[in-house]
Amino acid sequence: MTHAVSRRGVLAGAGALIIAFRLSGAHAQTETGTGGKPSKHGLPGSLDDTPRIDAWIRIDASGAATILTGKAELGQGLKTALLQVAAEELKLPLARLSLITADTARTPNEGYTAASHSMQDSGTAIRHAAAQAREILRDEAARRLGVPATSLQIRNGEVFGPNRMRLGYGELVRDQMLTVDAQQTSHLTSPADFVVMNQPVPRIDIPAKVTGGAAYVQDLRPEGMLHGRVVRPPSYGATLRDCDVAQVEQMGGIVKVVRDGNFLGVLADREWTAIQGMRTLAATTTWIEQQALPDSADLPAALMKLPSHDTTIHDTGNPGEPGILVEGTFSRPYLTHGSIGPSCAIAQFGDGKLTVWTHTQGVFFLRDAIAGMLRMPAENVRCIHAEGSGCYGHNGADDAAADAAMLALAMPGRPVRVQLMREQEHAWDPFGPGMVVKLRATVGGDGAIADWRHEVWSQSHMMRPGPPGALIAARLKADAFPPAPPVALAQPEGGGDRNAIPLYEIPNSKVVSHFLPDMPLRGSSMRSLGGYLNVLSIESVLDELAARSGQDPVTFRLRHIEDPRAREVIETAASRFGWAGRVKRSESTGFGFGFARYKNLEAWCAVAVEIEVPRQSGVVRVRRIVAAVDTGQVVNPDGIRNQIEGGILQSMSWTLFERVTFDRTRVTSVDWSAYPIMRFDSVPESVEVRLIDRPGDAFYGVAEAAQGPAGAAIANAIRDATGVRMYELPFTAARIKRAVAVRSEG
Amino acid sequence: MTTLTINGESRSIKASPDTPLLYVLRDELALNAAKYGCGLGQCGACTVIVDGKAIFSCITPVMLLEGRTITTLEGLGSPDAPGPMQRAFLAEQAAQCGYCIPGMIMRAQALLNRDPHATDESIKGELQPHLCRCGTHMRILRAIRRAAEEMKLKTADARTRR
Amino acid sequence: MKLRSVLLALLVIGAIGGTAALLYAWEAPIPSIDSRSAGAPDRAKARRGASLALLGDCATCHTAPGGLPYAGGLAMPTPFGTIYSTNITPDPETGIGRWSEAAFIRALRSGVDREGRHLYPAFPYDHFTRVSDDDAKAMYAFFMSIDPVRSSAPPNELPFPLNVRLTLAGWKLMFLRQVRFVADSSKDEKWNRGKYLVDGLGHCGACHSPRNLLGAEKASASFEGGEAEGWRAYALGRRSQSPVPWDEAALTDYLARGSHPQHGTAQGPMANVVDNLSLVDSTDVSAMAHYLASLGKGEGRKDVETAPSGPGRLPQAAGIQAATPSIPSDSGGAIYAAVCASCHEGDRALPLGGVRLGLSTAIGGETPANLVNLVVRGIPASTGGSAHPIMPGFGDVLGDRQISDLANYLRTQFAGKSQWDGIGKAVADARVTGELDSATKSKRFGEGP
């Protein structure tokens, strides 16, 4: 059974199918880099930018299909989910589908794989394109068999007609058949008929990853490959005074030493030789450095003092209502993406053309940036996505690609592989920016929130390439490009102010975003952007208001929210957790709750936690976590659970442990001893994720939905266990212990 | 020239004696599983088994390994015939980006070989040197538990059949 | 504390102890109290007690790995069996909730619990006798103010006659001197405060002094170096073997921060001590350093490079490791070059960087125990997510012979001294204590509070 679904959304054949896709409400520049313009063709998802069906789906004479996406697998299970969508709508077994991901020479340009947009951009496009391709094939079969299309059935890539007539896709397909623009209307499969969608299909990328297959760009070994390593300056803005290239060139196995301005690299036949060459070169190099960093001991104050562009992003009622007042200044330090595998790329230059294998999140933007950096025409640069270690945003991937490109240019004809060293990844990461949120709210005599004022200070969360100056190598080479100008991502998706506008019904509220164009440390996109701190702050204050007015935190939230989907995730998490009947096991037990709708536009997520924090140690031990998530139509339930579990644990790590450290000159958190993240001693005893089933609904971005609510729930649980409200992240044992001691003195 | 026994095969290695095993595996023998993560013994991504013990290959020069038995993830099974630990990771879908997983599997394998009855606590304690940034920890623990159960069943089975 | 010797001593005494000792040995129980009926805690007093508890290092023994502070249950493996530390939170059933102040003070200073049972001298009451009444009361106030935790330590696993606590009375008769601290009026207040803390609560001598055959500290050889849990506690004062002589400033830094650029980072049991000291009032730490400095200085070595590592010195290039030097032909030197040099010559600042080996007392010191422990076990990542140096252990990679070769190479190369005596035994010991340590750790690891 299929259903015609129009752009405007609602159509219910037999009442089963509700909404096919939704218009993104966001027309400002978004983190994926593709927003900012009104719809061109009125087509769903990325079809609007790339309407041709064969840009997404190709069917060959054997009847097998190749799916093309401009998005990339980042360990989030994207490939499997997209294939599920395509298989479902094409009515082909999964095994007969293959997938090509982001490649500037082959796939549609879908901007960055970021901001949990992939399913709604690419998934939606592929779903509609696949449904339309299926219809085209069916119509062709009807024409050939001389029967009405409605009399035909499709199963397993074959069209069945009356009298045992059947034609396979391979027989039906002709050149150019899919070289047509998509229609505004698709006949999508009803959820009731799903065979592969909404199923926990095992991810196709995992077998190679657990058996040592070639799963990553790190594992590629093209014929004749050289190993490159770069020497990074010791600090931002350092300039090279002196280095001994000759000494390194004389080392056995070193093929070449490259110097271009402040850019230094070595090339060798073997990886270990390249590393030895890099270290030797580093030891002979002297730099001129400046003390340009703020005092890390008081980063929040330093940030609030920077010049800012202020925007009121939300203003209702007349803030200033009296009541029980709660206020606090919340802050988070710079955080590093911390990919377990340092960034890596392979580049090859020949005949004026450059090819780069990279785990960037945006092959097209990277292509433009590299072409700009090398002053080459963009059409002579090709970027092909190959998987890397998880990146969680804009990490060193693009920089490694630029390094590889620089070195490949010095060695035409030979593929050059560059992997960053651990300390380079850590020191030069485009960090998740440090931020401050100041919140002030009151609860009135009726127990309802009367007044709300939220201010957020943050630098840009969007310094991805596009402009060459976003790449480290481009800033270092002799004909340097200046750092890219800071971009303030605007509402409704927002950047530093993502999720700053409370979703709760509050009569008088005002939200101000202080955008800081000057950046003390290099920063860019990291999972959930400002959403993490904004949600943590909002939910902390909400909790505090509930406590001060003697109300249960969950009831208090429900009292202030009408959105039925928000209510449902809150109620589901609370009831699965046993919130109402919760009993403290000991004096150090704490319970906490957190909720947010990611970007106020995407998936809804509520998290309840139980922790233990002995006041005498301040060490937080997480016992139990229950999350409820509504992400619209589910494609792969196990994939979503995996993402949410991961998001929760990563958020725990940010919340409890993480902080980039620096002195006045250099970043000092250059490895895992200086920048601890969660290890197995701190993992929760159990994590449960409940998905709300929304058959027929659109896809809502889910990958980053847990970050804010999980951090908030932990913050609230710490308060519940110890009586202290923590404001300055990370909430380390030492800080909690100190806060408890200060409180017990007061 | 060093001779190493890797996954049951004897291999002659040209690399200089100070070369860490990691680079020999990846560069010279084209084995993908052991991963560079930190080169400092801080993350576990490069873990392999030498004479039954899980070690960091990134800081172990090949000159120390002559005549010793080295097992990498490739030695536990292949995509077509995964070993029990690999099957357990597949069954639990215990990976996100997966970069940390080979190291995790190797240490878990070494632990279960030594102590098939390892408790949840000792599994966690054993994995303390390993980092996962994706937050796959819960699944990794489940997978190891599952592998332990399966291995126990197999031994019990073998015993009853005897 | 050198448990093995203590227990050996008990065995001897237990065998010879006759009924005559019983009279001396008998201690009366002290009536229990209802802690809930106690008035509001004196916060200032409890806070002072908290600091004293840190100075006394109480949590180190009274906390199981992964367990709650002061809830006890730490397994202390000995060749004769295992003993477990007790719960000293104010839980009435399993902790000290029914203990009166007098009962607490008797336990602290005389090693007798509320019921009148003698406590094993793993509990250093031979030092705590010096604690003043005021301080003992403040500590009591602190322990009664913390959250009670219900947790019983497993029963000790000791064979007869060691499990008969009366035998302990014999040991006490011979070695326990009930002395309170008396200030030396010829010295200043800081010195006296330091001595009071070092000899009393701090019980530094428990590890840093040698013990006699019966496991008691040799009074005549105070601070001449001792042993703790398989680690060497180096000689302090004139007998110190540190390549750079310790001065008061360095001691203060080291005790407060756990590392010093010219001395390295605290490891083994000392790591817990400095963790605790980092939280106490800095005037107490500097008083301890002041007193310890008054014990005199070792000779040090003239030829070591003492300039601090880190920014300003070698690779400015944000690298933290050095290229491997060329590999010499001798086994120990080759291992050093291929395994150790990249970090230890990387010149990254302490505490996270590798210490410059010429400055290491582990290499220049009295015994190879610490060096070998470090090579075998490394420095594991911290639990609980704080920034902390990490050094991989090489015990599973290096054979006994290789470790000995390496230790001897380091000794001759970096300390300019002749090869270690008894290095083979040191390696064997390090493997045993390493195993025991990780066995007890993983047994309790990850268990919730």
Ligand code: FES
């Ligand atoms: S790469 Fe070997 S431990 Fe990190």
Ligand code: FES
């Ligand atoms: S799965 Fe990505 S680091 Fe573990």
